Structure formats: C-alpha cells, structure tokens
Amino acid sequence: MKILNEIKISFPSRSANESFARIAVSGAVAQFDPCVDELSDIKTAVSEAVTNSIVHAYNMEVGKIDLTIRLLEGKIVYIKIKDYGCGIPDINRAMEPLFTTAPQDERAGLGFAVMESFMDKLTVRSKVGKGTSVILTKKIKSRKAADE
Amino acid sequence: MPVLLEVKEKNIIAYISGEVDHHTAKGIRSEIDSEIERLSPEKVILDFSAVTFMDSSGIGLVMGRYKIMQSLSGTVQIQNPPDHIKKVMRLAGLDRIANIINIKAGS
Numbered sequence: 001m002k003i004l005n006e007i008k009i010s011f012p013s014r015s016a017n018e019s020f021a022r023i024a025v026s027g028a029v030a031q032f033d034p035c036v037d038e039l040s041d042i043k044t045a046v047s048e049a050v051t052n053s054i055v056h057a058y059n060m061e062v063g064k065i066d067l068t069i070r071l072l073e074g075k076i077v078y079i080k081i082k083d084y085g086c087g088i089p090d091i092n093r094a095m096e097p098l099f100t101t102a103p104q105d106e107r108a109g110l111g112f113a114v115m116e117s118f119m120d121k122l123t124v125r126s127k128v129g130k131g132t133s134v135i136l137t138k139k140i141k142s143r144k145a146a147d148e
Numbered sequence: 149m150p151v152l153l154e155v156k157e158k159n160i161i162a163y164i165s166g167e168v169d170h171h172t173a174k175g176i177r178s179e180i181d182s183e184i185e186r187l188s189p190e191k192v193i194l195d196f197s198a199v200t201f202m203d204s205s206g207i208g209l210v211m212g213r214y215k216i217m218q219s220l221s222g223t224v225q226i227q228n229p230p231d232h233i234k235k236v237m238r239l240a241g242l243d244r245i246a247n248i249i250n251i252k253a254g255s
Contacts, residue, residue: 015171022201040201040232047203051170106177106208110240114204117239 002073005031009067013054013083021050021067021081028069029077032140041118042077042138048111049081049134055102057085057132075140080133087128095124151176153183158190161227165198168206177209181216190222194246197228206233207240214245225249 007028011017022043029042046067053065063085070078088094095116100109115122119136126132150172152163162180166172184192192213196202214224226248229237237248 015169018169018171019167037232043201044203044232044236047169047201051203051205055170106173106205106212108204108207108211108240110204110207114236114239 001076003070004073005071007069010064011067012062013058013065013085014062015051015054017065018047018050018054021065022047024067025069025079028071029140031071032075032077033143034140035143038138038140042079042136045115045118045136045138046079046081048114049079049136052111052134053081053083053085053132055105055107056088057083059086075142077136077138077140079136081136082131082133084131087130088124088126088132089128091124091126151179153179155183155187155189158187159193160184160187160189160191161193161195163195163198165200167201168199168209169201169203170205173205173209177212180213184213184216184220188220188222189217191225192217192222193225193227195227196230196233199230199233202233202236204236204240207236207242210237210242210246211240223247227251 009024011020025046026039026043029039050065057063063083066082068080072078093099095112097113098109100107115136119138121137123135150166154161160183164176194210217224224246226246228250
C-alpha cells in the first residue's frame with residue numbers, strides 16, 4: 001500500500017511521554033481529517049501501547065521507544081510502537097483481558113483489549129530480551145460515510 | 149490540580165480533571181486515598197465530567213478505589229463520564245461494580 005506520509009519519533013520511556021505520544025499521533029492523523037470518536041479511539045490505543053512499553057519493557061529503567069506513524073492510501077493509519085526491552089514470553093497470555101504482571105501498580109490488564117477493540121487491527125511481535133513491536137491500523141472513514 | 153475533593157455528608161466527591169493516564173493516575177489516587185483513610189466514607193463519587201482523556205489506567209483507578217471501599221463496606225459511584233470515556237469503562241465492565249450516573253451541573 002502506498003505510503004502518503006511517514007513520521008518517526010524516538011523518545012525515552014518516561015511516563016510524561018505518554019501524553020506526548022498521544023499528541024504526536026493526533027497531529028499526524030489530523031491530515032486525514034478524522035472525526036472526534038476516531039481520534040479518541042486512536043489516542044487511547046496508542047496510550048495503551050506506549051504505557052505497556054514504559055511499565056513493562058525496561059523494568060523501572062529508561063529505554064528508547066520508537067513511534068512510527070504512516071498515512072497510507074485509502075485513509076489508513078498505521079502506527080508502530082517499538083521498544084527494545086525485555087520482550088513478552090507468552091503473547092497470547094499477555095493479551096488475555098485482565099492478565100497483568102503489574103497488579104501492585106493498579107494496572108487493569110486491559111491494554112491489549114482496548115487496542116483490539118478501538119482499532120481495526122492489532123499485531124504484536126515480541127522476542128524475549130530483544131523487545132516488542134505493536135502495530136495498530138485503522139481506516140478513517142470519509143466524513144460523508146461517517147455522517148450517514 | 150488533577151483532582152478536587154469535596155466532602156458531603158459521609159461521601160467523598162472527587163472531581164477529576166484533565167487526562168487520566170498511567171502518568172497522572174498515581175497522583176490522583178494518592179489524593180483520593182488519603183482522604184478515604186482520613187474519613188472512612190460510605191461512598192466515594194468519582195466525577196469524570198472534566199476528564200478530557202482516559203485510558204485503561206483510569207479503569208485501574210476505579211477498580212482500586214472499589215477494592216478499598218469494599219473493605220470499608222462502602223461503595224463507589226461514577227458520575228458524568230463523557231461518551232468516549234464511558235466507552236472505555238463499558239469495555240472493562242465497570243458498570244458491573246459501580247453505578248454510572250449522569251447528573252446535570254447545578255442540580
């Protein structure tokens with residue numbers, strides 16, 4: 001699929017950057033003129049993925065998170081959140097609703113469930129000791145279709 | 149201030165504002181919890197009308213307060229969540245552990 005635009009940002013896994021990542025994605029996706037609901041779905045999903053990397057990947061230390069936003073032909077938004085942290089040993093288990101390895105931090109275990117339900121597609125790739133990539137895609141409806 | 153606390157009869161009303169994510173949730177919960185510890189209220193009302201963004205960290209926030217209130221034989225009520233926040237709450241099934249109500253400001 002043809003890439004119309006691509007933005008890459010790297011930032012340290014500090015929790016203050018959760019809101020930065022949401023703002024960056026909103027700014028990029030604005031070029032497709034999404035409706036308010038679509039934008040808040042995307043922001044929520046990105047927030048979950050980035051928070052996962054911050055909370056789990058680097059085990060209290062600060063590492064790097066790479067955020068790639070691609071605007072594809074057909075108004076498809078592609079977002080990749082990549083970390084170089086500990087990786088997920090059992091992705092299926094991690095994706096189970098309510099499963100969390102950080103209950104003491106009041107993590108609800110719903111990050112992947114939110115990503116799955118708020119986006120069209122979720123792909124998770126992970127290697128223990130190497131890191132995790134989360135790819136989120138969503139098609140933005142044209143305003144005409146959204147109003148119908 | 150991400151949270152403003154009001155005490156009414158034996159209830160605590162927490163007016164949460166701005167964005168609720170992993171970064172902000174810690175501060176919000178410690179403010180609410182110290183007030184719960186001080187007053188042992190019958191009910192904690194979490195008001196979301198001024199919340200502009202919430203991810204699953206907000207779910208953790210509600211569930212955590214629910215557990216504390218359960219141990220005090222009290223309840224948690226969710227007040228005035230905007231639509232996109234209600235969507236996250238429904239996904240988590242929060243409506244099964246807490247009443248979600250809408251009241252108009254000033255009434």
